[in-house]
Amino acid sequence: MGNLMGLAVVGVLGLGILVFPEVSTQPPSLALTQPLSSPPIALPNSANQVKTHEITNEAKFDRVMQYAIAQKLHQRPMSEIMQAIATQFLDTPYQAGILDRLPQEELVVRLDGFDCVLFIETVLAMARGIAQQDYSHTTFVHQIESLRYRNGQLDGYCSRLHYFSEWISDNQTRSLVKDLTPMLSDVTLPQTLDFMSQHRDRYPQLAKDERTFECIKAQEARLTSLRMYYIPSKQVKDAYDKMQPGDIVAIATKIKGLDVTHTGLVYRSPEGKIGLIHASPSGKVKISPDLQTYVLGVKEQAGIMLIRPNDPRSHP
Secondary structure, three states, X not given: OOOOOOOOOOOOOOOOOOOOOOOOOXXXXXXXXXXXOOOOEEEEOOOOOOOEEEEOOHHHHHHXXXXXXXXXXXXXXXXXXXXXXXXXXXXXXXXXOHHHOOOOOOEEEOOOOEOHHHHHHHHHHHHHHHHOOOOOHHHHHXXXXXXXXXXXXXXXXXXEOOOHHHHHHHHHHOOOEEEOHHHHOOOEOOOOOOHHHHOHHHOHHHHOOHHHHHHHHHHHHHHHHOOOEOEXXXXXXXXXXXXXXXXXXXXXXXXXXXXXXXXXXXXXXXOOOEEEEEEOOOOEEEEEOOHHHHHHOOOOEEEEEEEEEOOOOOOO
16 A cells, blocks of 8 residues: 555555556557656746746656657647657656645646656646647646646645546536546446545645645535546446547545545557556556456446546647
8 A cells, every 4th residue: 555645635545556467568669768867956937926846857858749749649639649648658657745745835747757647647738739739848837737726727735636526527627628427327426525634644734734724625525516427347348439548547436535546548559459558556657458457456446437638629
């Protein structure tokens, strides 16, 4: 089990760790450059902004953009862009709690390690820029903020979309993604979302700051009206023909107070098989060759949610 202290609610809780060996496959044509290990650099924003960016590995970002340009990814469907970019990060180390290492909330962007949510945010942020032939690092950073925070704006720890159900809802409201799950299943999540407030001591930001704690409680109360659907674990294969590469997969949980414990992206192999490419708590970004098999191996799993990234070329 992963350390729960100070971690985001989703994925990095370490509650969805694989319980059987996996095979990690890396397409030869998408070979990954060895991740850099340079320390983070904190860059202040302009004077009218209060947050700062923690940026690492701009050289890696440039290499991925050069790959995208050389492969003319902007001419491909969004699904293919997503999968192509995701494979560029195979074998990148899994790191828990990346967003919670600073004393105050800052926009943390790094490419040398991911938890499961940072991985999908990074891939989606890059893919959106590439689709529009915008290869700017500044645009990429702004995309990360838009995906990670309520209404797309960082305004302290409480503005982060900690519960993945809200991540889906908020980003769907702003036309960045579409939740396909209600069209594939009528089974709803019964849980009340209160894991963070019920485990206050595991989150330093909540343990030491009463105002932030009350803000999180208020957000949890607001989320009680949010109805989320999931595809039961043993029915995941039935939805394979509805999936596209790069669709976001969120593994719904039976754990009290939680909605999701792990996330990844649909991976379609050259043979047409449906797997999962994800930042695995077992150690690195990898491909699990069969999605349903992986889901059934996750502890306390209930099923999956399926979310499709919208193409910014048709959803400006």
